[in-house]
Amino acid sequence: MSGISKEERVSNLLTRLTPEMEAAVQEALNSGRLPESLVSTLSSESLKALKDGAGLESILGDGTLANLEAIIKLVGRPPLLISADRVVMEPLPELPQETKGLILKAEKWIPSVGRIEFRNHRMAWAGTGWVVQHTGKGSLVVTNRHVAKLVATRKPDGTAVFDRSAITGARYGAAIDFREEAESKPDDTSRTAELTKVKYLADDAAADVALLLIEVADFTLPTPMELIDSNVSLAKGELVALIGYPAYDSRNDASAQAKYFRDLYDVKRFAPGLIMQPAASGQLLTYDCTSLGGNSGSPVIRLSDGKVVGLHFQGVYKEANTAISAATISALVNGERPVSVLMQGSHSEAKDGTHKPEWFSKREGFDSQFLKTEKTAKPLATPWPGLPPELAEKLAKPSDAPDEPNELRYTHFGVKYSTEFKLPLITAVNIDGEASVRIKRGTDRWFVDERIPTQFQLGEKNFKDALIDRGHLVRREDPNWGSAQQAEQANFDTFHYVNAAAQHSRLNQGKALWQGLENYILDNARTHGFKACVFTGPILRDAASEEIELVIDGAVAAVEFWKLVVTLNAAGDALHATAYVLSQGQLLRKLLEDRSRRETLEGFELGPYRTFQVAVADLAQATGYDFKDYASSDPLAQIPLGQEALARGEPVFLPIETLDQIIL
Incomplete structure (x- = not known):
């Protein structure tokens, strides 16, 4: 990256990490290595990326490396800020003259997009989601698999549930914040709804989609976004836009990010652009809207009518961003499941x-x-x-x-x-x-x-x-x-x-x-x-x-x-x-507590x-x-160190x- 040192890049990164992640990244910078707690979860490719200063945003929860979001054009594609559900307009000289008017008409869909936040997880949030359907008193929310799988897991029959922390055993959870704008106050949770069930979590061999459920909310849930009809053809050069939450992303040029984002990340933005390649047989939908880490799960809307044409899931810097088609999303919302999922879930154990x-x-x-x-x-x-x-x-x-x-x-x-x-x-x-x-x-x-x-x-x-x-x-x-x-x-x-x-x-x-x-x-x-x-x-x-x-x-x-x-x-x-x-250390902690040992107050932690x-x-x-029939036959009680520990009232482990x- 031009114009910024590795130390400065990591310093910028640290300002956007949760406290739990800061120490690990700083340790990697200071010592030239990664702490074992991270090494055990990362692939060799991911480790190389971190050592080269690639940044944690490029590493998924399962330790794999992927290009998830990207800046495609270095000029002319500003990600516009949103305030009070309205787009804060800037000059758009590189886009057609009618773009501003179409953006204003599409503002009605802004309230339907939210930030996917986590409960009991080291990451406060990880992506974008949007309402696709009302179900009873609740709503169905679409996001990416690689976002949801940070807190959820698939069962053998293809269904999914929220996972548990390997460290604390606490059940993970998720919520969607439909506000989180540049001028939002930290304590503003008036439009945050809990995501209580995982309705669908794609297998790794299926399209990168997850469906999460809001069962009930204490506010009126936003209008579901409309999917474009499968028989409607898109054209190269059509105006589209991403609505989502870009976060600082070290896979993209630092100066380009500074120019576009002015050091303001993690808030809702509206990013207009053009279709580069319409979805067709054997081809993915691509576009040049500006995105960064955090845009995972953003809706791609056609500005002419505001309808969703795709679900953003990845991109390559200065090349193209890519979406899952509206047809795929529609099929999943209607209950269709990939054949691979059905095959995996077809096995059943013998009855009791x-x-x-x-x-x-x-x-x-x-x-x-x-x-x-x-x-x-x-x-x-x-x-x-x-x-x-x-x-x-x-x-x-x-x-x-x-x-x-x-x-x-x-x-x-x-x-x-x-x-x-x-x-x-x-x-x-x-x-x-x-x-x-x-x-x-x-x-x-x-x-x-x-x-x-x-x-x-x-x-x-x-x-x-x-x-x-x-x-x-x-x-x-x-x-x-x-x-x-x-x-x-x-x-x-x-x-x-x-x-x-x-x-x-x-x-x-x-x-x-x-x-x-x-x-x-x-x-x-x-x-x-x-x-x-x-x-x-x-x-x-x-x-x-x-x-x-x-x-x-x-x-x-x-x-x-x-x-x-x-x-x-x-x-x-x-x-x-x-x-x-x-x-996980509970038994050992209890022994220390029973014997009034200070270790229980001085950072006693054993992890997984x-x-x-x-x-x-x-x-x-x-x-x-x-x-009693076995204590005298224990070799731990017979070695000098064990005898000393037992004599001092210390547990031997x-x-x-x-x-x-x-x-x-």
Whole structure:
């Protein structure tokens, strides 16, 4: 860029970023590198663009780089300011003489265009939207997919919902501000409406469109914009205009931006221009209206009648801006969906089934005498951890009266299930690595276990939300050992709803290490016999605390999980127990708070889900469970640093980035 240094460009950029983004960009400038929090989300192409000073506006939420908006002509295409829904006119010598009069006639559509703003997101806003249809007391709003997907996600069936923050777990949201003009006051929200549902979010292989719904507003919603009829032909050189919210965009020449925008960005503008290429078979609609980052989702209107001819979605500097045709938008508004979406949504899981009590005959469940060798006179017992009385009294009571109280017995594993939370509180599985049988996963079908009342169990209806996963607590592969028949039966047994925890989908980010713990420990030379007993469960929060778990049909979706892996030591004559949590830090913060540690007030932050190795004694305190049979077998309590921490009352926890960091 001419006439401005890299430092000045970044300084200009910083004035237009949210506070959360400022520190990251300044760090990139000062140190010549990007912080890890950004590196992990950006593609190599995006990283190069940032290091070259391209600016954050050119990077989408998924880390891909794209030319989204652009200045096409360096003179003669001023983006006119809007004040009180009226265009602030400037000389237009490069456009036809009738342009001013046509702009004045088109002003009636200005109130129908708004800025797409976000809730609970690091970005305050990201693009433009406009009303295309009234629906009951609300309205349907059109914008781009690449704008909406910053806060929304597609489900496998092609529908979409608002996503959750990977950091805080808070549900994202969106709104549309139909004002946000140059003279608007910061507290003017009189024309801001919440966008409460995502009616359509295009797949990446479909046109860049999203449809969001205003269900109700406390003001009269603006008139829907009119789409041009599909049988009306456009002509090269016809007058058109963009209505939207251009933001500073470092992909465009700084001097050209300064000339056109005079350092006033992020407000509503009316940008006239001419059609360069009408939409035709195999050709996109292009035009030379001036746009910048923030114009994504702007309507392109024909000035002769004010009708929408396209949805702006991208451009190349000094070449052309491009729109999605009105015909495509009309089809989507009328409920038509691309064939690719229909194909992706056509798959359905097998319907739920049910198993009568007699089906489970001869299931032996978890074997607490499983760990034994020729060096031990008798097996080293691995009893179930004890539950607090208030949890134990709400456990389901299986009709087949197991020897272990409240155990639902399956092949090589057992479950203790809470009727209060509709959640397995503890699962226990025996794993024999040397006798493992690999079973390919087929079509999933989940079952109700009729040994306990069905009203306490979840079903497929509880997992319609794309943000809630049906998570095995006993991994499907873990009990699959022994004879082929036993392994098949064990694999099948894991697909019972009493073994399924409702989990936030964000936990998947941390599951790679979490799911490899048992295999790593079994394969490690310091274990004996390649056998293990693994206990797993959710970490429940006090209902009165600030950490509220999502409730679906009376079921708790826990935000953290614990795991205890018990093996024999290398000599084969004693237990070896290691404990882990899959966490965003809530458990660790609670331990620090309980012990009056200052860390909770001094920037304690762990970010997205991570795996931690923790002391068994600390896990006992955090959960309220009784792990007395295993605390003395914990290697963390035996190393000098662990002993010192425990003596000082500090929790012992190790962030696990790679499996070889585990203390065995």
